[in-house]
Amino acid sequence: MKNWNTLLIGFFLFTLVLVGMTLPSLRVDAAPNQQGFVTATPGPDGRILYTVVEGDNCFTVAAKHAITVDQLRQFNTRLDENCTIIPGQQLIVGLAAPVTAPTAPATATPTPAAAAPTPFDGTTEVCVLLFNDINGDALRQSDELGIDGGAVSLTNINGSYSQTQTTTSAIDPDLLEPVRSCFTKVPPGRYNISMAVPDGYNPTMSLTYTLEVKAGDRASVDFGAQAKTVTLQDPAVEQNSGRSPVLGIVGLFLLLGGLGLGYFAYRSNQPQSKLKGSPLMKR
Template identity: 40%
Template sequence: MGRIIVMFTLLGLIGLGLAVVQPVGASPQARPLAQPTAFLTPTPGPDGRIIYIVQPGDSLWRIAAIAGISVEELMSRNGIQPGDYITEGMELELGIAAPARPTEIPGAEPTEISPQLSPTPISGTGEICVLLYRDENGDARLDEGEEPLADGQVSVADVSGRLAGEHTTDTNLEGYCFQDLERGDYNISAAVPPDHNPTTVMNLPLRLEPGDIKYVQFGAQPSSSIQDAMGVDGGGRSTLLGLLGVFLLLAGLGLGFYASRYRRHSPR
């Protein structure tokens, strides 16, 4: 009986020893390979390019594996040569995204957006045509039959006084046109020939817009015409004064004759 108890005790100790030794000697199971940590796919830019910023510890293999492309494609897209290194903060292109389509709302009609039209700046030049004419009757208006006056001077200047052009007048019925003048304010002036007097203002400001053709007229009259008119008026006045003098003289003589006869017949 005692032997049986001793035998079972030995068997139990042997079994316990085997149970303790087996896990230690057993080969451990292989761990799964570490997978690359996934990152959020960068949002495509306005041009559709997907750009990734290199982080600390990144490698071309890791970035290509996570982006789902080959290392060769990643290197080709970014011009990376064998032996090149990537650095933290470097931008790498991962691909080109398709343009996003706008979400359509059922029942909603697309709204057409008209482009904003900016006003087109006005450009171009204009003309100013100037005529100096012989104002025969001196009424400061160009009447039918009045001719252009030669040997005068006409000029055009801008508001700063810079001369845009000048011309000596001739007998051209159309006058003279100053062409290719820029948009702006101008001052047109004229000078009459010798022995002439102006019958209109000799200076005129005006505004010129692109495409405009402005016409300006200045009048002048020979000085002899004015003197002749003054001579006619003076002669008429002299004649009137002469007649009045003769009348007063005759009246005086009549009064003298009447007075002498009155004295003769008056009683003494």
Template identity: 45%
Template sequence: MCLEKLFHGPLTVCLMKNHIYLIIGFCLLAMLVAGSQLPAAAAPKAQFTPFPTPTPGPDGRIIYLALENDSAWRIAAIFGLSLDELRTLNKWGENPIIAPGDQVLLGFAGPADSNPTPGPTSTPTPSAPTPTLQSGSGKLCVILFDDLNGDAYRQEEEISIPGGAISITDRSGDVSKTADTESGTEYQCYEELPEGNYNVSVAVPDGYNPTTVMNYALRLKAGDTTLLPFGAQKNTVAIAEAPVPRGTGKSPMFGIIGALFLVSAFGLAIFAGRMARKTR
């Protein structure tokens, strides 16, 4: 239809209409291409936090130190006990109130006391005195790592979180050590600790949620080196307030549209030049 108007009207009117059609077509094409490249958000996978069973004490009792928000039902579910069993072991009533730091009896690793029936004894043969064994020492190493994927296991790229608090105490009350967690990739180690039963706990800094149990009881033997990783992950508020790095968060749509406009302008210029030659 435009070719017919070349012989009945001005050439500029026809060229302007062709320009408008081409611009509209390129804009629609750019919008379709940009829309097809938008990524789809994937739902995060559910994470599971393991709870290790505390080490039995010298008397055979297995003790768990209650954490914040712990309840009788939650502790029973974590360690595979029925609520009635947990009530019986701890001599609780119907609705016990559990505070952080309370000792909860989970069971016995073996009989705490043994009373065998005495039998006939023979006169012991005197023996040479044996030297008294001297107790040795061991080493405890602790790290509070940034659990980026929330799987409660430390990967090589997950570094230490600064600003947390470490507490190491033994049951006899002779050892009590506290320190702040530091940034880096190495464990914070405490050497020359006398062998015995220890309780190690870590507190996370503000803006983080723990992904592992934060209190651990263990038996440290002479010559042992024990590594204790504790994990934490930024909560949703901290993630939302984190600054967006430069160069991210920009859509490539504007660059695509600009490139398409340049191509369309170049094509229109060629088309206008050819039309001008035909009218001469």
């Protein structure tokens, strides 16, 4: 009985050893089957690619990636009617978002403090020019500069503001333009501008002007005057022969009259023939 128990225990231990030796071989044999399917991963362009292995067909590939055969055909438009695939062929089995390179986090740029605005006093500026209107066309040309000695006044129509300045012929060296007489810090409103030209000039346009200015505006008004000594250029007399055509005609008539008188005198002094009226003249 004791030997029987020993035999059973030995058989049990032998069986355990045999089973233990068999399990590693089973695991080694199962490894190739597990490596037959490789999980597809998205590429940089977002396409999920699968490489066909031996024994694959459209149904097994679609099943491996949880899609339908129709979806597989939509991803791979070059498949034929029989959905023929060969080992090594790459198939698109899905689409994912394209892989983008990581970007550096945006850093906050400190905003420079805004410059304090210039206080606005709510006034305006009116500048006036009296220019030498050389050609008298009431339009200022680039070569028509300012006139000294004119008097310009700016008066509000309600009488709340009135100032007077003198015009000048100075030139701004930076702008190369005539210097204007400017009234600064003028309150908004409606104003009359009056100009008095200096002696020796005649105005070429109206010497009064009315304008309305608003806060912040800068108005500019021009007046023209022409020197009294400026005269229109006399038309040049054509000097071809130095003689008047009327005198030539009169001389021609006198010449013809003289010739006629000479011819008449010549005929009067000729002797008459004594044979006139005789029978010899009648033939």
